[in-house]
Amino acid sequence: MANVRLGVIGLGVQGGAYSGFLTEGKVKNMVLGAICDNDPAKKQLAEEKYPDVPFYDNYIEMLESGEVDAIVTCVPHYLHPEMGIEAIKRNIHALVEKPAGVYTKQVKELNDFAAAKPEVKFGIMFNQRTNPLYQKVKEIIDNGEIGTIRRTNWMITTWWRSQGYYDQSEWRATWGGEGGGVLVNQAPHQIDLLQWICGMPKKVYSHVKFGYQRDIVVEDEVTAVLDYGNGATGVFITCTHDVIGTDRFEILGDKGKIVVYGSKKVSIKRLVKPENEMSLTMDIRDVMRSVMGGNPSEIYSEEVIEFNSVWGAQHISVMENFAAAILEDTPLLAPGSDGINGVALANAIHLSSWLGKEVELPFDEELFLTELNKRIAEENKYPVKQ
């Protein structure tokens, strides 16, 4: 195979962008093999923009057409697992959009299916994992440079969305069509990065606001307290109603602190010795003299790095890595099976707010689905899920 022929399922914003990258030759070793969408208006759009690219209104037909070696699923989240399975079943490599699905039960089915066919590549579009800033942060944590994590704190309220955004599609911001709000649509990137860098919590307590500042039934604001089970605590905050959004991610370790500002600038402070040693050998006056006397180097050294991030480049990196995995067996930056962690964390946050109490991970998946289906039934727009 010289080039991987990608089939794009869903010609919305993301699918349209990927189709553009591919036809403009921006993705090394990958071309646009076919497009699939069940909306007739999208068929017309595809014919105008990509007249030479085969179009399908049924994705199974596309999978069986011989026109594609791989697919990407730019469709409502609920459909990712099913489409992933149908593709892998036919030896078509599958790159699923985030989140991997809406509930862990369906994502597990996908993971189990994919695990049984390791020769077919299975990836997930966690484009932020290609962001050099977060790769650097993960490297520092993995190297133990700031020691054992004591606290994590991510406030990511830059996901502002207007009422018009929610009103644009019938399925958007519904329980049955989308499966949630900011937790399943906007924040999965940060939820994945948080667990990728800092690990999965053991318990979650959440305070979630449903339809707080938008006329929707799902959540537009989330506050979650994470208990990592080893003494460390985390706080995760996100919302879609802060037009002057904050993006600040702080990780405190026993040997230092990392603060990421606006996903662009990272400050790394490394203590000259572990904090518990300082606790035994110094007092508050020593610390104040150093810090207020303008000589913090007796306590820590600081490194500041600024990054420039180009939107689109990240997605192209994931696609190129996926092509390389198919053609040269290059390791995947974001293996598809990793998607379940973010889904589990988002589910735990939903479940805690529905039950009004802290929940342990792994949580009862059947209970989650029962609670989700209650909301789908109440909404009365889509059938309940299995």
Added chain:
Amino acid sequence: MANVRLGVIGLGVQGGAYSGFLTEGKVKNMVLGAICDNDPAKKQLAEEKYPDVPFYDNYIEMLESGEVDAIVTCVPHYLHPEMGIEAIKRNIHALVEKPAGVYTKQVKELNDFAAAKPEVKFGIMFNQRTNPLYQKVKEIIDNGEIGTIRRTNWMITTWWRSQGYYDQSEWRATWGGEGGGVLVNQAPHQIDLLQWICGMPKKVYSHVKFGYQRDIVVEDEVTAVLDYGNGATGVFITCTHDVIGTDRFEILGDKGKIVVYGSKKVSIKRLVKPENEMSLTMDIRDVMRSVMGGNPSEIYSEEVIEFNSVWGAQHISVMENFAAAILEDTPLLAPGSDGINGVALANAIHLSSWLGKEVELPFDEELFLTELNKRIAEENKYPVKQ
């Protein structure tokens, strides 16, 4: 009365500082009337440093000596209500240190007693209320300049304390002697400011770590989620084991956002129109074009103010205001009766972590005391409280 003669009860760090301010003539219309301490070593210290100032080892004797018009209680927190009551009973004006007490039941007794004798002044040492930065923030909120509050978020981890600090006194960081850790000793300033500026929450959920990074039985780390009952949510985080402490206070309103950095710099962003109007008239592309195009003035205007704060000046301001209240009936910056709010909030945070669930305010005061006494009994160093 030309000058108010203040009796300082407790010649520790705070009592020593106040005695110094008074004898150095730094406090307008107030002089050092007497000193009281039950520690013989402090008697010797007082005789050396303030040979002309009467010394008492029993505060009731000092109250009845005719040497003082007012007192300040620089003693373990449990004793503040009792000393306040004994002073007011004898028509001696009482300035209590923060916190007003350890549990609301005892603070209510003080408040009720003081309310029945309004001619005797009753104040509390919330020195941070004299900080022009927080006065400015309160003024902006009270004027409605950033609209209705939607979120509050204060991470105040600059209260680093070494193990040596905790080991210095027998009563420190015990349930029976001090009544808690960072919630009753270091953070009461921010707990008061938070409720003074943003109001009291209706419900509190907390995740509190007891003896997490220090060899103590009380809390050295706190994460609390506040529910204001009107849709607004808050998060309050504090600890004593972060030697590179963070002090960041964010308030999101429907017309703007205030962020206070390090209690020194405040950024005030005012939206050009309320966020819910933007939600109905703009979309994400409009916002990104303005913000990323370097033209955020289409969305908001920003004002940044930097403040210089001098430690000590704040305490002197409270003392001068207290003298003016006594001599000229000037309104108190921090009426003593306000102290109960911070105690109630700290109690609710403790209680939520003890019960492992969210608690409503007002909470069951007897239940709080029962739970506190359980810990005092287990510690087995001090008698339980009534």
